[in-house]
Amino acid sequence: MSDLSLAMPVILLTTGAIAVLLLFSKKREGANPYPPAVGAATAAAALVSLQITLGKLTSVAGAGSSTGLGGFMTVDRFGVAAATICLVATLLTALLATDWLKKADANNPEFIPVLLIAAAGMVVMTTTGNLVGMFLGIEIMSVSLYILSAFRRGNLRSIESGLKYFLAGAFASGLFLMGIALNYGVSGGFDMASLATASASGTMVSKVALILLLCGFAFKLSLAPFHQWAADVYEGAPTPVTGFMSTAVKVAGFTAFTRIVLALSGTGGSWLSGAMVWLALLTMIVGNLGALAQTSVKRMLAYSSIGHAGYLMMAPIVVLSYNAASPNLGVESRAIFLSTDAMIFYLAAYALTNLLAFGSLAFIETREGKGLDMDAIGGLRWRHPVAAVGLLIAMLSLAGVPPTAGFLGKFRLFGAVLDRASVTGETAFYALIAVAVLTSLVSLGYYLRVIMRMTMHEPEGEAPVLPPFSPAWRVLIAVLVVAIIVLGFAPSFLGGGVEGVMSFLRTGI
Amino acid sequence: MGPIGLTHYLVVAALMFALGVAVVLTRRNAIAVLCGLELMLNAAALNFVAFNRFGSPERMDGQVFTVFIMTLAAAEAATILAIVLNIYHSMNTVRVDEVDSMKE
Numbered sequence: 001m002s003d004l005s006l007a008m009p010v011i012l013l014t015t016g017a018i019a020v021l022l023l024f025s026k027k028r029e030g031a032n033p034y035p036p037a038v039g040a041a042t043a044a045a046a047l048v049s050l051q052i053t054l055g056k057l058t059s060v061a062g063a064g065s066s067t068g069l070g071g072f073m074t075v076d077r078f079g080v081a082a083a084t085i086c087l088v089a090t091l092l093t094a095l096l097a098t099d100w101l102k103k104a105d106a107n108n109p110e111f112i113p114v115l116l117i118a119a120a121g122m123v124v125m126t127t128t129g130n131l132v133g134m135f136l137g138i139e140i141m142s143v144s145l146y147i148l149s150a151f152r153r154g155n156l157r158s159i160e161s162g163l164k165y166f167l168a169g170a171f172a173s174g175l176f177l178m179g180i181a182l183n184y185g186v187s188g189g190f191d192m193a194s195l196a197t198a199s200a201s202g203t204m205v206s207k208v209a210l211i212l213l214l215c216g217f218a219f220k221l222s223l224a225p226f227h228q229w230a231a232d233v234y235e236g237a238p239t240p241v242t243g244f245m246s247t248a249v250k251v252a253g254f255t256a257f258t259r260i261v262l263a264l265s266g267t268g269g270s271w272l273s274g275a276m277v278w279l280a281l282l283t284m285i286v287g288n289l290g291a292l293a294q295t296s297v298k299r300m301l302a303y304s305s306i307g308h309a310g311y312l313m314m315a316p317i318v319v320l321s322y323n324a325a326s327p328n329l330g331v332e333s334r335a336i337f338l339s340t341d342a343m344i345f346y347l348a349a350y351a352l353t354n355l356l357a358f359g360s361l362a363f364i365e366t367r368e369g370k371g372l373d374m375d376a377i378g379g380l381r382w383r384h385p386v387a388a389v390g391l392l393i394a395m396l397s398l399a400g401v402p403p404t405a406g407f408l409g410k411f412r413l414f415g416a417v418l419d420r421a422s423v424t425g426e427t428a429f430y431a432l433i434a435v436a437v438l439t440s441l442v443s444l445g446y447y448l449r450v451i452m453r454m455t456m457h458e459p460e461g462e463a464p465v466l467p468p469f470s471p472a473w474r475v476l477i478a479v480l481v482v483a484i485i486v487l488g489f490a491p492s493f494l495g496g497g498v499e500g501v502m503s504f505l506r507t508g509i
Numbered sequence: 510m511g512p513i514g515l516t517h518y519l520v521v522a523a524l525m526f527a528l529g530v531a532v533v534l535t536r537r538n539a540i541a542v543l544c545g546l547e548l549m550l551n552a553a554a555l556n557f558v559a560f561n562r563f564g565s566p567e568r569m570d571g572q573v574f575t576v577f578i579m580t581l582a583a584a585e586a587a588t589i590l591a592i593v594l595n596i597y598h599s600m601n602t603v604r605v606d607e608v609d610s611m612k613e
Contacts, residue, residue: 132570132574132577136577136581139581139584139585143581143584143585143588146588146589146592147588150591150592150595153595154599156599156600156610157610157611159592159595159596159599160596160608160609160610160611162592163539163589163592163593163596163605163608164605164608166585166588166589166592167533167539167542167605170546170585170589171533171546171549173550173581173585174526174529174530174533174546174549174550174553175549177549177550177553177578178526178549178552178553178556180553181522181553181554181556181557181560182556184556184557184560184571185519185556185560185564188560188564188565189570190570190574231611232611235611236610236611299611
């Protein structure tokens, strides 16, 4: 496959960003609905070109991945599946932000170009087999997100969120970069195979490199105890941006991290899994208990997203437990397939759900001009039935109640870990499952509280007269609600998306 | 004292990195924190150049990555200075511990 077609999604996204800047940055008077439309169209074009690449991948017999641009891009099904979720999240964010961008202090057309460039960074992150590419992708994404977080320049909370995100994110980048530098020193390369070489050498420097990489990712993925920045950043950032950050960034981050872990699995990197298990356990507990104590819906969702990161962290742990010396390699490979497949499904379900939640919240916030504490959603059922339905389905899916996508995601992810636990018999996996199930039960407490607030606190007096609904927004919420329920019934809708992981394993190690 | 070799560069880079981390963790002035972050990035860049020069001088990959890192450092500095300027406009401070409007 030609280099150009591999890089096409990234080229399209950056071209779209530049086009919006050239066309619309002069017109600042009044609300301009065109930049979000162009942004959504660009994301859709990038999606199409990604699927064409995927089609070419499958038509080449036996080749599960395609490498180009001097090893910079490694496009396989795992990466394409993750990049697809990121681009869908970008598209939905551009559409959901249309209404919100009309607000006086957010009415800047630069929002869409920065969003598109963040998406380009995510595509690079997910479809690269090279640490340089991964680092650059992370940075393109992060720098754009610092800007998006601080986008409401007159709003102190928004700027504060940008500052805190920057401080945590740039520190993480420094750690991550030093990790790459040390890995380069040991192995002399930047590709994923170099990680395996360095890890197999077992030297002290290679271990320090891996610890630095793990710490960098722990910051970026808001894993406890590196999560302190997340609550303030998510609460302060503009609501559509929070939705984007809590979904697409998690997808890209977990995919990149899993790629590193895939390269390490079976090469003596398993000493790292102890630290990862503790990170996952702590993240699940801190996230879910923290969410219980919150009075702001947005802050509650921030802690909930920390909790979900803890569940997701179980997938890389299973991948890392791959035992190359096992007599039954089929079982070992199957564990990797099951866990990465479950992770991608979980990420897709979580992305749709959280976008629905934040889309509904952004609507409520724009219409009522108030904050997003628990009182703001009191009696929502009577005031905004559409937003209330959106939020209801989102909360059920986040809590993992059937028949929603969130339930199936949890079912498959926990199932993959349980499968691994029964094969290896290690207590770590049983501990993970036990804590994951218990914290899921705890999470019902705060998700149901939102539903109770919406449906049981009938407002006193006359309901305020509110601006009319935009029909496009209603359609969007309806589409998301249907998608979440359909995904809960028909998992095969996304199924088979990541068989390429197997071929990646063969080529990557 | 022999000629300057890989170890010298690595020691300097390690010291720079440790200083950078210390500055980020202890200083509360946003500009000082930015200086610490730059030290961390430059320490890694020095490592790349040194490993490239002494490990595989026929390839230029480490040197090229350093150019990327310099570009990135510039982009980060531009972003954070814009944010800090906005903070200063609304709060009259650049101390990160005073910028705290969202604690529960």
